[in-house]
Amino acid sequence: MALKRREFLKASAAAAAAASIGVTLMPGMEKTVFADSTTWHKSVCRFCGTGCGVMIGEKNGKVVSVKGDLENTINKGHLCVKGFYLHKVVYAKTRLLHPMIKKNGKWERVSWDEALDYVAKKFNEIRKQYGPDALAFYGSGQAETEETYMANKLFKGCIGTNNMEGNPRLCMASAVGGYLTSLGKDEPAGTYADIEKAELFLLVGSNTAESHPIIFERIMRHKNKNPDVKIVIIDPRKTPTDQVADLHLFPRPGWDLAILHAMARIIIKEGYADEEFIKNHVNFRDNEKALTFEEYKQFLEKYTPEYAAKVSGVSPDEIVKAARMFGQAKTAMSMWTMGLNQRTRGVWANNLVTNLHLLTGKIGVPGSDSFSLTGQPNACGGVREGGGLCHLLPAHRLVKNPKHRAEVAKVWGVPVENIQPKPGKHTIAMFTALNKGEIKGIYIMCTNPAQSLPNASKYWKGLKEQFVVVAESFFPTATTEYADVVLPAAFWAEKEGVYGCTERRSQYMEKVIDPQGEARWDAWILRDLAIRMGFKKEFEKYKTAEDIWNEYISLTKGTDMDLSGATYRRLKKVRGLTWPVPSEDHPGTYKRYTKGDPVFDALPEEKKKGRRMYFYGKPDGKAIVWARPDKGPEEPTDAEYPLALSTGRVLEHWHTRTMTGTVPELNRAVPKAYVEINPEDAKKMGIADKDQVIVETRRGKLKIEARVIDRPKPGTIFIPWHWEEWMANILTIDAFDPGSKEPEYKVCAARLRKA
């Protein structure tokens, strides 16, 4: 084809640009940006828990591009910076391509047969010599539901240990505890559809703009269109989310519970409580006993704005203002994430946010919900719903419940005695047991605990000494450093399966290309390992991903999270379904516990009489307003360690950077870690921007660059936790919530000096 000079020049330039996204352009290139020869496949973003729909562009057997899925109701075609570059991660130089065994301290490439035979032999030896509880599985909120399901069956149903955990323990367990204790069932009552109907947003412990950018965009667009929409933030740190804030309360890290009680007190005292809703839908409790509404009011008397101000460091006027804004808004949506969950009283913090909704009746109606934001793409679907924690079984079942064990054992085709009634070791207990040698073999799938555990260096001992198998898509990671065997796992776009996001939506992802190198789908790795361990009868029946999904959804039938109607056939066509979805002709459920929720609709009329909501996870259908003490952090600041250290995310990176660290653009955006210091503190300490400083806690110290910036409140410092080179988790504390067992990443005491 003859091109004129001008066309040639423009086409060359555009082709260079297009090469970056792998699309070949021709003259008239803007029209053919996404050339006709590119085939688009429906999928879901691999990063956070928002669940954005992405379209994967495939050409000649290669993933060449990603674009937002216009038909997806969550992101409506938009993407954040991480999803935008997902296609580049597939071909990262750090992809693990072959199974390897560490022999005499050196990695040696081996065949799949050798690797799996070796793991099966070692696991069986450990099981025989020390019993099933000497083995453990540690999974991920990034694994597909089908993958977690297979691991659950192998470890709990066949090997016979409940030592099965996943990293959602580290991020969402307190939200689970909060929902169970307040509303009776896990996961939110509403969905994202509430965003565009809300008059007020209460963002607590959430840097929504960076951690859930597409949700932030929806909030921002909604506020731009409706300037009367108000946004109240409670967070110790100023973040990009502040661009839309009408009011920001800056508590000392870990001291915000008193603020939430004080808000409840003002709401009741100034007449914003919905007395009718309270009468019909709410019970009151403290940690020991049931309370009356009057007794709850008495409990709140302590929480004057002045008291809360003294505890939290926020002015009383701002607390009053926040309470009035919440009370006066016709609808309100609270959102929170790790700032509340990663606390030694994370469950209580969750309860106190939900209290505000129950007291005002701002729940169960469009635009109102107590809505936890999830950090990982399938923490809800695979681990919370799939039962991938040490006390759970699939579909919100519990190992301690004999009926639940029997139901699951029947479907799994295993003797019910195989499933132990006692919960296994939760994450911190599991890695402690590894340190002690009580657990002698662990299978780690799709996660990087050597970097992501709190007080991380404490747990390297166990990883070093025990038999460690890591199934991963990337190599090396901080965890593969300690592995004995690494198994290459298929990555996003190389496998099919289902992700379940924050809003109870299960979405199907297509397999678009074959896995890189010799990588295999995690579910098949587990199946083949199980067969080699002697569980042929239990595992050989699974031939397709759909086989696994069908078995899983059969276990959800009749439960509060019924997915019976979410078959592959249907999920392949639609942009996900929000459970309960009990039949193939059911559209999915917008609001739980109220009309339109099939579980609510099926209740006897006498139960529903006079009620617009029935919290069916509670014996009398009433939710609980909790009178919890206002405990502070486990390790408050003191003269020796006078600064409160908090850790968190930046927009451009995710978790331990095994994915985002492979994208040059994202590395350029934020090339390294830093510690944010308030200018007041920096001045006192004689520290200038970009100085090298030493941050020290009782657990470790880290040399890092100072960023003097008016983001953290004076007296607090912040480190983004993504980098292995500047590993923030050698500083964080591994104290955990006694209820949820979730560690307090979000606050510990630190000191800082110039290096």
Added chain:
Amino acid sequence: MSNKQVLLVLFVVLMFGIIWLWAGDQAQSAKHPEVDFSISCVECHTEVTPQAVKDWRGSMHGKMNFGCYMCHGDGQVEFYPKPGSERCIACHSGQEVDFSKTPVKNCFDCHKGHTLKFHTGNE
């Protein structure tokens, strides 16, 4: 003006146009200056191109913190001083335009500068 003069003016305008196009397209393949790449784009450009950063910060992209690299590349592996529309469509898939039917050929013909605000008329 005689026909000759008109032709001369047209010729000069055409030559300038060609030179401009050439320069513009040369810039597409230009290399980013060798700088301290251990700092981020925004950190450096706040000093060297403050107006561009200010405009960007006020834009929707700035509010979302969608940085320089999304349009311009990382500066080392890839660099596009005058980016085309390719990347826009990945996020704005609802705004795919058939440029053969429009007087413009690029998203940035209308969404100019770093504000990316929609411009009309003779701007």
